[in-house]
Amino acid sequence: MLGLADEGEDDMHEFTAELRARLAEAREELRRARESGDEHGIQIALGRLDNLNRLAADHGIGPEAAGGAE
Numbered sequence: 222m223l224g225l226a227d228e229g230e231d232d233m234h235e236f237t238a239e240l241r242a243r244l245a246e247a248r249e250e251l252r253r254a255r256e257s258g259d260e261h262g263i264q265i266a267l268g269r270l271d272n273l274n275r276l277a278a279d280h281g282i283g284p285e286a287a288g289g290a291e
Contacts, residue, residue, distance in 0.1 A: 237282055244273050 247269040254262030277283075 236280070240273065240277055240282065244270065244277075247273060 247266055251263065251266035251270065253259075254266050
């Protein structure tokens with residue numbers, strides 16, 4: 222029984238780590254789009270960030286655990 226709980230915690234840590242990585246990528250996309258004045262790229266990156274932040278909230282992952290909020 223203990224192994225299953227540990228496995229679930231490991232999965233959540235892995236999920237959180239992957240989510241943090243994707244948020245970091247989206248923030249970098251947004252930064253690059255802003256620097257280059259790419260309005261379409263800005264909108265795409267903002268949409269991606271919104272979706273990822275919503276996914277984090279849906280799974281009870283706060284902004285600090287998800288690597289900050291945009």
